[in-house]
Amino acid sequence: MPLLVIDSLKKGFFSPGGVRKPIVSVSSFSLEAGEQVALRGESGSGKTTFLHLIAGILAADSGSIQIDGADMAALKESARDRLRARSMGYIFQTFNLLQGYTCLENVLLGMAFGKGTDKDRAVALLERVGLQERLHHYPRQLSTGQQQRVAVARALANHPKLVLADEPTGNLDSTNAREAIALIRQTCRENNAALLLVSHDAATLGAFENVREFSSLNNPEKEASL
Amino acid sequence: MNLCKIVFRSLRQHALSTIITAASIALAGGLLMSVWSVKRQAQATFTQVNTGFDAVLGARGSQLQLVLNSIFHLENSPGNIRWTDYEYIRDHPSVKIAVPIAVGDNLRGWRIVGAIPEIFTEVEYARDRKFSFASGRNFAPTAREAVLGSYAAAKLGMKVGDTFKPAHGLDYVESHEHPEVYTIVGILAASNTPVDKVVWIPIQGVQTMTGHDPKAATDVSAVLVKLKTPQAGFSLSMMYNRQGDKLTFAYPIGRIMGDLFRKISWFDRILELVAYLVALVSAGGVLASIYNSMSARRRDIAILRALGARRRTIFSAIILEAAAIGTVGMIASFFVYAVILNVVAVIVRAQTGVVIDPWIPEKIMLIVPPAMIALCGVCGLIPAWKAYRTDIAENLTPLS
Structure with missing residues (x-):
C-alpha cells in the first residue's frame, strides 16, 4: 500500500467575476513510503495548490487523498490540521520561519x-543540519542558506512520514541550493520520510532520479472543457 | 513549546505596545481601586474618628459646621457660647466629661486651640487609648505653655523649649501676631486623629489674648462632650435642638459625618463613573493594540496553522494574550494604587490629621483585578475572531 494515493483530485477557485477556474485536476498519483519524487x-x-491539498491546508473540491490510510480530502479542517501536525513536514520556498523564535524554538x-x-531531538536535528552553534540565534541572524536548513530541521521534527517541499531552493544561490537539496534528501532518507518536491529549477530537479512532469499529472483544462 | 510560551513570545515580540497597553490597564485598575478604596476608607475613618467625644455643644447653627470645626479643626467656628453653658453641661448627670475649647488663633497657619489640660489626661481618643507625650509634659491651665500635636510639631519643626507668638485668625499674617509668648512644654505622640495637627494652649490663654474682645473673655467656641451612656445624647439633643433656640447639640458625631458623605455621594458616583470609563477605554486599548497588529501577525498565524495549529488554538492564544496584558496591567495596578493611596493619605493627613492606611486590604482588590482581566479577555474576542478566520494558503506564499 503506497503512503500517498491521490484519486480524481479537483480544486478550483472562483474569480472576482464569480467564474470558477479549475487549478488542480489530478486523476491519479501515488508515492511509496520513503520514496523521493520531484515534480517539474x-x-x-x-x-503549490497541489501540495496545499495534500497537506490539508486547502480543502479539495472532490476526489481523495489517502495518506497512510486516512483520506485527507474527506476530513474536517481540525482533523486535517491534526493529521498534518502528526504525519507531515512542509518546507517552503520562503522558509516561513517565525522571526520571534530562535532556531531551536522554530524546530520545537x-x-x-x-x-x-x-528538545533533544530538536537539538539533534539542528546539529544534523550543521547549526549546532546557532541554536539560540534568531532567523534574522542567519544567512538564507542557514534559514533553509532550520526549515529542513523543522519539517523533520515531528517524525513525518511525508515531507512536502515547495520550491525549497527558490531563494538560494546555486551552491546553497545544491547543498540544501542534498541535505533534504539525505535527512528524509535518515528519517524514513517520503519526499515530494515541486520545482521549476533544472539544477534542483537534476538531483533527483525520479522526476515527473506536473503538467502530465494535472489537467485542469480537461475539466474546464467538460 | 505550549500555548503560554507562544503567548509570551507574542507579547515579547510586540513589547512596546504590550507595555503601553499594560500601563494603561495599570492606571485604569489603580484608579478604579483607589476611587473605591479612598471613598470607603474616608467614610469609615471620618465617621469613626471623634477624638473620644460623643457630641459637641456650640452656637446655634449647622451641626456639621460645629463638628468640622470642633472635632476636625476645619471650617470656621459658628460662634461662641457662654461659660455658664459649659458649666451647665459639665455638671449634667448624663455627662462624663466636658472639654471647652476656644479657637481663633494660629501658629504659622496651624490652628491654635485653647482647652483644659484634662483633654490629654481624662479622654480616651479610641477604645483604651489615651493621649500620651512623645516628649515633655502637659500644659498648666494658667501658664503660657503649649502642647503640639505630633504632625504639627513635625511640620513646624518645633520642639520642647521653643517659643512662639500666636497670630490672630486662622491664616498666618506676621503683623497679626499677639505679643504673648508661649513656650512649648510637650509634644504629643501620634494618635492619627485631628488632634495631631493642632497647637494646644490653655483655654484661658485664648480667651484673654491681647487684642481679643474683652467682653468675650469668658466665652468658649464649643464644648466637646463625652456622655456616660449613648442614650443620654438623644435627650440632650431634644433639650438643646428642639426645646431650646440658642445652642446646637451636635449628636451623634458619626451620623453627622455620615450625612456629609451622603450629601457628597453624587461626587463619588461621578468619580466612579470616570474610573469605569477609564477602565473601558483601557480595555478598548487592548482590543485596538492587538487588532492593529493582526495584519503583521497574519503570516505568523498562517505559519503556525501550517505547522498544525488548529483555529481554536490560535483563537485561544489571542484571548490569552489579551488576558495576559490585563494580568500584567493589573499586577502593576497595585503599584499605581499604592502611589495614589499614599498621596491621598498625605493630603488627607495634612488637611485633617486623620490617617488613611494605604496598606489596608480592601475587598475591591479581589473584585477589580479579575474583572479587568476578564474584560481584557472579552476585548480580545474581536482580534481572536480575525485570527481564527486567517486563511493559511493566502498568507503563506502566493499560490503558483
Missing part, C-alpha cells in the same frame, strides 16, 4: 501541535 512545473501551474514549534516537543 512552471510557475502558475498549480504545484514543528513538534508542538503533533506528538509533543522533544
Whole structure:
C-alpha cells in the first residue's frame, strides 16, 4: 500500500467575476513510503495548490487523498490540521520561519501541535543540519542558506512520514541550493520520510532520479472543457 | 513549546505596545481601586474618628459646621457660647466629661486651640487609648505653655523649649501676631486623629489674648462632650435642638459625618463613573493594540496553522494574550494604587490629621483585578475572531 494515493483530485477557485477556474485536476498519483519524487512545473501551474491539498491546508473540491490510510480530502479542517501536525513536514520556498523564535524554538514549534516537543531531538536535528552553534540565534541572524536548513530541521521534527517541499531552493544561490537539496534528501532518507518536491529549477530537479512532469499529472483544462 | 510560551513570545515580540497597553490597564485598575478604596476608607475613618467625644455643644447653627470645626479643626467656628453653658453641661448627670475649647488663633497657619489640660489626661481618643507625650509634659491651665500635636510639631519643626507668638485668625499674617509668648512644654505622640495637627494652649490663654474682645473673655467656641451612656445624647439633643433656640447639640458625631458623605455621594458616583470609563477605554486599548497588529501577525498565524495549529488554538492564544496584558496591567495596578493611596493619605493627613492606611486590604482588590482581566479577555474576542478566520494558503506564499 503506497503512503500517498491521490484519486480524481479537483480544486478550483472562483474569480472576482464569480467564474470558477479549475487549478488542480489530478486523476491519479501515488508515492511509496520513503520514496523521493520531484515534480517539474512552471510557475502558475498549480504545484503549490497541489501540495496545499495534500497537506490539508486547502480543502479539495472532490476526489481523495489517502495518506497512510486516512483520506485527507474527506476530513474536517481540525482533523486535517491534526493529521498534518502528526504525519507531515512542509518546507517552503520562503522558509516561513517565525522571526520571534530562535532556531531551536522554530524546530520545537514543528513538534508542538503533533506528538509533543522533544528538545533533544530538536537539538539533534539542528546539529544534523550543521547549526549546532546557532541554536539560540534568531532567523534574522542567519544567512538564507542557514534559514533553509532550520526549515529542513523543522519539517523533520515531528517524525513525518511525508515531507512536502515547495520550491525549497527558490531563494538560494546555486551552491546553497545544491547543498540544501542534498541535505533534504539525505535527512528524509535518515528519517524514513517520503519526499515530494515541486520545482521549476533544472539544477534542483537534476538531483533527483525520479522526476515527473506536473503538467502530465494535472489537467485542469480537461475539466474546464467538460 | 505550549500555548503560554507562544503567548509570551507574542507579547515579547510586540513589547512596546504590550507595555503601553499594560500601563494603561495599570492606571485604569489603580484608579478604579483607589476611587473605591479612598471613598470607603474616608467614610469609615471620618465617621469613626471623634477624638473620644460623643457630641459637641456650640452656637446655634449647622451641626456639621460645629463638628468640622470642633472635632476636625476645619471650617470656621459658628460662634461662641457662654461659660455658664459649659458649666451647665459639665455638671449634667448624663455627662462624663466636658472639654471647652476656644479657637481663633494660629501658629504659622496651624490652628491654635485653647482647652483644659484634662483633654490629654481624662479622654480616651479610641477604645483604651489615651493621649500620651512623645516628649515633655502637659500644659498648666494658667501658664503660657503649649502642647503640639505630633504632625504639627513635625511640620513646624518645633520642639520642647521653643517659643512662639500666636497670630490672630486662622491664616498666618506676621503683623497679626499677639505679643504673648508661649513656650512649648510637650509634644504629643501620634494618635492619627485631628488632634495631631493642632497647637494646644490653655483655654484661658485664648480667651484673654491681647487684642481679643474683652467682653468675650469668658466665652468658649464649643464644648466637646463625652456622655456616660449613648442614650443620654438623644435627650440632650431634644433639650438643646428642639426645646431650646440658642445652642446646637451636635449628636451623634458619626451620623453627622455620615450625612456629609451622603450629601457628597453624587461626587463619588461621578468619580466612579470616570474610573469605569477609564477602565473601558483601557480595555478598548487592548482590543485596538492587538487588532492593529493582526495584519503583521497574519503570516505568523498562517505559519503556525501550517505547522498544525488548529483555529481554536490560535483563537485561544489571542484571548490569552489579551488576558495576559490585563494580568500584567493589573499586577502593576497595585503599584499605581499604592502611589495614589499614599498621596491621598498625605493630603488627607495634612488637611485633617486623620490617617488613611494605604496598606489596608480592601475587598475591591479581589473584585477589580479579575474583572479587568476578564474584560481584557472579552476585548480580545474581536482580534481572536480575525485570527481564527486567517486563511493559511493566502498568507503563506502566493499560490503558483
